[in-house]
Amino acid sequence: MTTPKPTPSFVGWRALVVHKAHPNVDAIMLQFERIGVAAVHCWPEATDLPDISTFNVVLIDADMGYDGQFPWNPGEAPMPTIALIGSEAPGRVSWAMNQGADAQLLKPIGSAGLYSALVAACHAFARRNALAAEVAGLRARLESREILAEATAFIMVRDNISARAAFQQLRLMAMADRETLEAAATRLIESFSEERAAR
Structure with missing residues (x-):
C-alpha cells in the first residue's frame, strides 16, 4: 500500500x-x-x-x-x-x-482551476528534471566507459598485454596518482594524443 x-x-x-x-x-x-x-x-x-x-x-x-x-x-x-x-x-x-x-x-x-494546474505543473516539472538528471548520468557513465575502453586498448597495444592486465595497469596508475580511473584514463589518452601530434 x-x-x-x-x-x-x-x-x-x-x-x-x-x-x-x-x-x-x-x-x-x-x-x-x-x-x-x-x-x-x-x-x-x-x-x-x-x-x-x-x-x-x-x-x-x-x-x-x-x-x-x-x-x-x-x-x-x-x-x-x-x-x-x-x-x-x-x-x-x-x-x-x-x-x-x-x-x-x-x-x-x-x-x-489554478491550484490543480499548479500541482500538475510542479509534478511534471520535477519528473522532467529527474529524467534529465538520469539521462545526463547515463551519458556520463557511457562517456566514462568509452574513455576507460580507449585507455585500456592503448595500454594493450603499447605493452602487448591482455585487456585484463591493461585495465589492472590503468587501475594501479590511478591509485599511484590518487585520482579516479576516468581521470587517469583521460590523462593517458591526452598524453598519447600529444605524443602522436608531436611526431
Missing part, C-alpha cells in the same frame, strides 16, 4: 504571470491571493525583471506569447510553467509545448 502524498501548499510562493492586462489575469491574481501566492504580472517581456530567479512558477500566454519573451531558451524554464490557452490553434498549442509547458489552464479563467 502506498502512502498518500501530503496536500501541496504554495503559501509563500512567488508567481510570474506573463500575459497582457485582461480579466483573465485579474481572475488568476485573485486565485493566487486565495492560496497564499504572491503574483507579479508583466507584459510583454519578462527579460527585464531583475529578480527572475526568485519566482517559483511562471504562467505564459499561449495565445500571444512569442520566442524571446523570456530570459531562457524555449523549453528551459528554471521553474514549472503553466500555459494559459484560449485558442486551440495547432500553432499556438505547439508553441506552448515548445516552451516546455508542464500544465495548462484554459481561458476564460474562472474562480477555480
Whole structure:
C-alpha cells in the first residue's frame, strides 16, 4: 500500500504571470491571493525583471506569447510553467509545448482551476528534471566507459598485454596518482594524443 502524498501548499510562493492586462489575469491574481501566492504580472517581456530567479512558477500566454519573451531558451524554464490557452490553434498549442509547458489552464479563467494546474505543473516539472538528471548520468557513465575502453586498448597495444592486465595497469596508475580511473584514463589518452601530434 502506498502512502498518500501530503496536500501541496504554495503559501509563500512567488508567481510570474506573463500575459497582457485582461480579466483573465485579474481572475488568476485573485486565485493566487486565495492560496497564499504572491503574483507579479508583466507584459510583454519578462527579460527585464531583475529578480527572475526568485519566482517559483511562471504562467505564459499561449495565445500571444512569442520566442524571446523570456530570459531562457524555449523549453528551459528554471521553474514549472503553466500555459494559459484560449485558442486551440495547432500553432499556438505547439508553441506552448515548445516552451516546455508542464500544465495548462484554459481561458476564460474562472474562480477555480489554478491550484490543480499548479500541482500538475510542479509534478511534471520535477519528473522532467529527474529524467534529465538520469539521462545526463547515463551519458556520463557511457562517456566514462568509452574513455576507460580507449585507455585500456592503448595500454594493450603499447605493452602487448591482455585487456585484463591493461585495465589492472590503468587501475594501479590511478591509485599511484590518487585520482579516479576516468581521470587517469583521460590523462593517458591526452598524453598519447600529444605524443602522436608531436611526431
